[in-house]
Amino acid sequence: KATLYVVATPIGNLEEMTPRAIHVLESVDVIAAEDTRNTLKLLNYFGIRTRLIAHHQHNEEQSANGLLELLRQGKNVAVVSDAGYPLISDPGSVVVKKVMEEGFNVVPISGSNAMLNALVASGMNTRHFLFYGFLKAQEKERIRELHELKYYPFTIVFYEAPHRIEKMLKSCLEVLGNRQICLARELTKKHEEFIRGTIEEVLEIVDDIKGEMVVVIEGCSEEKNPGEDQASPLVHEQIKTYI
Ligand code: SAM
Numbered sequence: 001k002a003t004l005y006v007v008a009t010p011i012g013n014l015e016e017m018t019p020r021a022i023h024v025l026e027s028v029d030v031i032a033a034e035d036t037r038n039t040l041k042l043l044n045y046f047g048i049r050t051r052l053i054a055h056h057q058h059n060e061e062q063s064a065n066g067l068l069e070l071l072r073q074g075k076n077v078a079v080v081s082d083a084g085y086p087l088i089s090d091p092g093s094v095v096v097k098k099v100m101e102e103g104f105n106v107v108p109i110s111g112s113n114a115m116l117n118a119l120v121a122s123g124m125n126t127r128h129f130l131f132y133g134f135l136k137a138q139e140k141e142r143i144r145e146l147h148e149l150k151y152y153p154f155t156i157v158f159y160e161a162p163h164r165i166e167k168m169l170k171s172c173l174e175v176l177g178n179r180q181i182c183l184a185r186e187l188t189k190k191h192e193e194f195i196r197g198t199i200e201e202v203l204e205i206v207d208d209i210k211g212e213m214v215v216v217i218e219g220c221s222e223e224k225n226p227g228e229d230q231a232s233p234l235v236h237e238q239i240k241t242y243i
Helices: 019-027 036-045 060-072 093-101 114-120 139-149 162-176 199-208 233-242
Strands: 003-007 030-033 051-054 077-080 105-109 129-134 155-160 180-185 193-198 213-217
Touching: 003 019, 003 060, 003 093, 019 077, 019 105, 030 036, 030 060, 036 051, 060 077, 060 093, 093 105, 114 155, 114 180, 114 213, 139 162, 155 162, 162 180, 162 199, 162 213, 180 199, 193 199
Parallel strands: 003 077, 003 105, 030 051, 030 077, 129 155
Antiparallel strands: 155 213, 180 193, 180 213
16 A cells, blocks of 8 residues: 655754655655755755655645545655654645545654754753744734743743744743743754743843744743633643642
8 A cells, every 4th residue: 555654854964864764765756845946955965866746835735635646546655844844833734634534554754853852952841841833923813822821831842933033032021921941043053052041031132043943931830820710720730730
């Protein structure tokens, strides 16, 4: 039976491409990429000559149907994104769902992921954590989302675009208060850096921080939680149990 491989690719350092990922990309019939130009660079670096097609987020439904048709024809397909794991703040979820529903195999191929690298070097609680991905770009919506996360008692990991980091941190300060954070930038690259401090401290230097970033924020502590009337019963139960 045909297989859809969900292949993680490097988030910067090409040495993080695994031999298994190279082998799979060499041996499938088609590679479906978020951006074919980006993926072509990766394929050229490893001398991989497999046929490449586009799998865009904006036409994911249509594109997923095309990939499904290839699988029906017995072709093996690999889906990749520009960096890290497909489906993790990247396209791929539509095709995986459709492919599973038709009974084809879905095989994940491990590799780099920005969230995990940031989390394990952040110094924050890793026993329980929430990966939130991107907050909304629009301020009003972002504030509303942060209110939903306000009493979550464990570490929260966000992705953010470099040009929005200051606005995002200001919203976090406004809603969550002046918590400890870790900005993990340029992960796996030459200028990889972890900037730790309170949100206010980091905001003071944020103008000088460039590149791709993951934002890791400490969870709500018991002292900061203002009272039972404001948090949901579920969150309260967690606070009592784990902190
Ligand atoms: N699929 C990817 C993964 O598995 O990590 C995430 C893709 S998402 C579109 C891009 C975001 O991931 C960036 O805005 C940034 O927050 C984070 N990111 C990706 N590569 C990174 C890197 N090398 N250093 C720091 N953050 C990175």
